[in-house]
Amino acid sequence: KYLQENDLGEECKELLTTLPSEKGWITTHLYQYQGFWFAPIILQGVLSCQKHFQALDTDILLVTSPKSGTTWLKALSFALINRNKYPNIYINHPLLTTNPHELVPFWEIGLYCDKDLIPDLNTLSPPRIFSTHLSYESLPKSVKDSTCKVVYLCRDPKDTFVSYWHFINKLRSKNSETIPLEEAFERFCRGVNPYGPIWEHVLGYWKKSLENSEKVMFLKYEEMKMKPYFYLKEIANFLECPFSKEEESKGVVDDILNLCSFEKLSNLEVNKTGKMSFDIENKCFFRLGRVGDWKNLLTTEMIEHINTITEKKLVKHGLSF
Ligand code: A3P
Numbered sequence: 001k002y003l004q005e006n007d008l009g010e011e012c013k014e015l016l017t018t019l020p021s022e023k024g025w026i027t028t029h030l031y032q033y034q035g036f037w038f039a040p041i042i043l044q045g046v047l048s049c050q051k052h053f054q055a056l057d058t059d060i061l062l063v064t065s066p067k068s069g070t071t072w073l074k075a076l077s078f079a080l081i082n083r084n085k086y087p088n089i090y091i092n093h094p095l096l097t098t099n100p101h102e103l104v105p106f107w108e109i110g111l112y113c114d115k116d117l118i119p120d121l122n123t124l125s126p127p128r129i130f131s132t133h134l135s136y137e138s139l140p141k142s143v144k145d146s147t148c149k150v151v152y153l154c155r156d157p158k159d160t161f162v163s164y165w166h167f168i169n170k171l172r173s174k175n176s177e178t179i180p181l182e183e184a185f186e187r188f189c190r191g192v193n194p195y196g197p198i199w200e201h202v203l204g205y206w207k208k209s210l211e212n213s214e215k216v217m218f219l220k221y222e223e224m225k226m227k228p229y230f231y232l233k234e235i236a237n238f239l240e241c242p243f244s245k246e247e248e249s250k251g252v253v254d255d256i257l258n259l260c261s262f263e264k265l266s267n268l269e270v271n272k273t274g275k276m277s278f279d280i281e282n283k284c285f286f287r288l289g290r291v292g293d294w295k296n297l298l299t300t301e302m303i304e305h306i307n308t309i310t311e312k313k314l315v316k317h318g319l320s321f
Contacts, residue, residue, distance in 0.1 A: 012043055019033055030192060042194065060151065063153075109133075110277070147215070185302055206317060266289070271285070
C-alpha cells in the first residue's frame with residue numbers, strides 16, 4: 001500500500017493536481033504541500049489527520065524528520081510513560097515483543113492513511129502517545145490550541161541523509177534499483193525528499209521551543225547519545241512525570257535506557273524477523289545507531305556542501321550540529 005498511488009480520496013487527488021511535483025524516492029512523485037514534500041499516499045494521511053485529529057490536553061506527540069531517531073524516541077517515551085504499568089522491565093514488557101512503531105502509532109503513515117477510515121482514538125486511555133513527521137506549521141490545529149506536549153528530536157542532517165539513503169534502498173531493492181548516492185544527495189540538499197527540507201523542519205520546532213518551552217521540547221540525537229541518562233530525565237520532567245529519588249536509586253532510569261538501547265532492541269526476535277504494516281521489515285529501523293557514520297560515505301565536497309547549507313540556514317538561529 002505504501003507504494004500505491006491510486007488509493008487516494010477525491011480531495012487528495014484534486015489537491016495533487018494543484019501542487020508542485022518532482023520525482024519521488026519510493027513512489028514515482030513527491031508533491032510539495034505547505035512547504036514540505038510528500039508521497040501521495042502520505043499526503044492522504046496528512047489531510048485526514050489535519051481534518052480529524054482532536055487533541056487532548058494530556059496527549060503526547062513525538063515528532064521527528066525520518067531517520068532522526070524516531071524508533072528510539074518512541075521506545076523511550078513508551079517505557080517512561082508506562083513505567084508503573086510494567087514495573088519489571090525484563091519480564092512481560094511490551095517492548096520485548098512489539099516494535100516501538102506499533103506501540104506508538106504514526107498519524108499520517110499509520111492511523112490516518114486509509115481514506116475510508118477515521119480512527120476512533122477516544123478509546124485510548126490517557127496519556128495517549130502519537131507520532132508524526134509533520135512540520136510544526138502543518139500540525140493539526142487542535143494540537144496547537146491544546147496544552148498537549150510535543151517532543152521533537154532532530155539529528156545532524158549528514159547522518160539523517162546517510163541513514164535515509166540506506167533505508168530507502170532497502171525499501172526499494174525489491175522493486176527497483178538503488179538510488180545513486182550523488183543523485184539522492186543532490187535532491188536531499190534541495191529539500192526534495194519526503195518531509196524535506198530538513199532544515200526548515202528543524203527550524204520550525206526550534207523556534208517554537210524557544211517561544212514556548214512548555215509546549216515543545218527540542219532534542220538532538222547526538223546529545224541524547226552522549227548523555228542519555230540526563231535527557232531521559234529531562235523528557236520525564238517535560239512530560240510532567242519526573243523520576244523520584246527512589247526510582248533513580250532503584251535504577252529505573254538505567255533500566256529504561258537499557259531496554260531501549262540500540263543493542264537491546266535490535267537483537268530482539270521481533271525486531272530481527274517481524275514486519276510492520278506496509279510490509280516494512282522491523283529490522284530496517286535498526287542499522288548502526290551511531291553518530292558520525294556520514295564520514296564513511298560522504299565525500300569532502302559533499303560534507304562541505306551540506307555543512308554550508310546548515311550554517312546558512314541554522315547557525316544564525318543559534319543552532320548547529
Ligand atoms: P542509522 O541508520 O544511522 O543506524 P528512525 O527511527 O527515525 O527511522 O531512525 C533510524 C535511525 O535510528 C537509524 O540510524 C537506526 O539505526 C537508529 N536507531 C534505531 N533504534 C535506535 C536506538 N534504540 N538507539 C539509537 N539509535 C537507534
